Amino acid sequence: MISEYLSKRFGLTKEGSNNLVKGIIYTALQNISFMIPIGLYSLLLYMWLSPLTGGEIIEPNLGLFIVLILIALGIIFVFAWKQYHFVYNTTYGESEKRRINLGENLRKLPLSFFENRDLADLTSTIMNDCTDLEHVFSHAVPQLIGSIISLIIAAIGLFVFDWRLAIALLWVVPVAFVILYVSRALIYREGNVVLNNLLDCGDSMQESIESIRDLKSYNHEAEYSSKLNGLTRKIEKSRIKAELMTAMGVISGNMVLKLGFVSVILVGSYLIMNSQISIFTFLIFLIASATIYAPVENGLMFLSEIYMMDMKVDRTKEIEELVIGGGLTEYSLDGYDIEFNNVNFNYDDLKDVLSDINFTAKQGEVTALVGPSGGGKSTVSKLAARFWDPVSGEVSLGGQDLSKLDSEKLLENFSIVFQDVILFNNTIMENIRIGKKDASDEEVINAAKLAECDEFVQKLPEGYDTVIGENGELLSGGQRQRISIARALLKDANVILLDEATSFLDVENESKIQKALSELIKNKTVIIIAHRMRTISNADKIVVLDDGKIAEQGSPEELLSKDGLFKRMVDLQNLSGEWKI
Ligand SMILES: Nc1ncnc2c1ncn2[C@@H]1O[C@H](COP(=O)(O)OP(=O)(O)OP(=O)(O)O)[C@@H](O)[C@H]1O
Structure with a gap:
């Protein structure tokens, strides 16, 4: 039952929550085992003090006591070791699974998810939230639950010994927990504020690093750093407030616990004066009050951490539970025509971005x-x-409705060259091989030659084995784009989407690539987005989109013969000397 609760509440696997339960049991046993030496010490005191309290003289066997203490230490060690084994193995194992799972889910999520999601937030969820959860599982959860269990067991023993002193000792514990429970809402709220401030600051940092070139060229560095300073100050202030809220709850709880010691002295003195308890019983309770609160104090400290953890679990669960695109993985296609039938679309329910779109991008044709x-x-x-x-x-x-197909499987049919080329900090060879992971070096080089990469690659110090830096920083815009075209050539999929694919290229390179592309696109479905009319002069079909609607469609010749938007765009570009048909 506890295992199921932990699994559901904290998003643990079944094995993880079972191991955590064992970890909690060993934490409780470890806490209890700490009391064995105290018990032995009390027994020794009892023997020594016996004649002073009118009892018989008892000569303690010191050798036996030393052996018993050593055995107790052995027991403590075994419990501590077991506790460490279950708790830490579980924690790091679960963290690993959680991160892999989040990564897998992110991979399977529709790409639309990433357009609306803040990347700093996602990174923070995978790295920081998982690390914070690690700490909570390795320390807070087992310590808190373990200390509650050991406290209950110790409390039963103390009640059996003397119920009046037990009440004097333990009344403070529920009161301390209630105080922290009441401050829960404040701790949670302030924790949320800190988290949001951290995300805002992370976002701005990322943005400023990504746009450092523009910031410098427009002399905006000073404004940006003052914005960042403001955000950092906001974090500092919210952190102080959150710490204060937590401290108020924890310190008040701990202060109440100290009252337990005072009430044991008061009640104990009264009972001794009235000869209702022996000095030995009083001593036992004094020793207990010095030790019994330590795990509770830890527990209180961790309770606030557990409150803060709620929002982190929610954030990881949100990614884990997001409905994955889903759809058929096995299906047969009747060719590769892409057909839009009465398509309407918006990103955010506010404004229609596409209305009543109808066209077919035919296999074997280029649709621009x-x-x-x-x-x-x-x-x-x-x-x-x-x-x-x-x-x-x-x-x-x-002929298959895309919304019924599995996205990952569907994309096997697509080669896409995006406007923003993303390259990895790896060799040119591996950056191109992303197009087809089992491609041989020879296939990669062939694709690179077709995409006009070979010439500039040969000039690099280590040719295809040159590492190109983060996002290909060693390469020019045109070179990066040619690498991404080489990837698409290597993938050789049946549908090709080119988004402004040749915008960075000079005229000479562009015409070479156009030649390569015309080889590649034979008998394929090609959709190309281009601003420059030259790049689409060979298209079979042009679809002119204006304000989310199809203004006109047809072959370039048909559209040029009309006096429509396309003709006006061509005329405009002719004026600037770019259009050659
Ligand atoms: N992720 C998004 N969320 C919300 N609105 C978006 C998103 N992407 C695009 N839009 C909006 O949808 C409309 C169409 O944008 P889209 O990028 O498709 O146009 P485009 O013709 O490709 O433009 P361009 O030639 O400038 O690249 C625009 O009004 C744009 O603001």
Whole structure:
């Protein structure tokens, strides 16, 4: 039962919660075993003090006492070792599983999730929240529950000994817990404020590092650092307030515990004066009051940590429980036409981003999406790869409704070249191999040659084995883009999405890549988004998107013969000397 509760409450695996229960039992046994030497010491005192209290002379066997103390130490050691084994193995094992699980879930989440989610927040959940949970499981939970169990057992023994002194000793414990329980709401609220301030500051840090070039070029560094200073001060203030709230609860609880010692002295003195208890009983309770509160004090300290943990468990659970895209993993496709049927879409219920979109991107053809900025071109391409599902209508691939297919499996059919190329701090060879993880070096080099990478790669100190730095910092924008095209060439999928794929390239390289792409796209479904008319002059079909609607569609020749938006865009670009058909 406890195991089920722990598993549900803290999101532990069955094995993890079973081991944590064992850890808690050993914590309680360890706490109790600490009382064995105290018991032996009390017995020794009783023997020594016996003649002073009118009893017979008892000669203690010191050798036996030393042996018993050594045995007690052995027992303490075994319990401590067992407790350590179960608690720490569980904690780090569970943390590992939690992180892997979160990583797996993130991998399976629809890409739309990441567009609306703050990346600093996600990193903080995986790293910081998991680390904080580690501490809670290794210290707070076993200590708190273990100390409650050992306290109950010790309390039963003390009640049997003398119920009046037991009450004098123990009345403070529930009072201390109630005080901390009452301060729970404040601790939770202030903890939340700290967490949000930390996230805001992490976000701003990340943003300032990512945009350092623009900040410097627009002389905005001073404003930005003063914003960061403000956020850091906010963290400091909220932390102090949160610590204060926690301290108020914990210190008040601990102060109440100290009253237990006072009440034992008062009640004990009264009972001794009235000859109702022996000096030995009084001594036992005095020793107990000096030791029994230590685990409770720890427990109180950890209770506040457990309160703070709630929000962290909620944040990790949110990712773990998010409905994963789901869908069929086994299906057959009738070709690779992508069809939009009466598709309507919005990102946030506020404004329709796409209305009544109907077109087919045919296999073996290049379909170009053009139109003014913000018209919805990228959104259409995202729907084509099921990064999002339409609000109404249907997007299909080879006759299958995309919203019924498993996203991960579906993307096996896609090669996508994004506008923002993401490269990894690895060699060029491995960066291209991402397109097809089992590709041989030869296949990688062939793809690189087709994407016009070979020439600049040969000039690098270690050729294909050159490590290109974080996000390819050693490469130019055009080189990065060519690497991402090489990846797509290597993947050789049936559907190709090119988002401004050649925007960084100079005219010479661009025409070379266009040649390579025309080889690649034979008999494939290609959707290309391009601002420059030159890059789509060979398209079979043009879909012009304006303000989320299809303004017109048809072959370039058809659209040029009309006096529509496309013609106006071409004329405009002709004016700037870019359009050659
Ligand atoms: N993740 C998002 N959340 C909310 N709104 C978004 C999101 N992405 C895009 N939009 C909005 O959707 C509309 C269409 O954007 P989209 O990026 O599809 O246009 P686009 O034609 O590709 O523009 P551009 O040519 O400038 O890249 C815009 O009004 C944009 O503000």
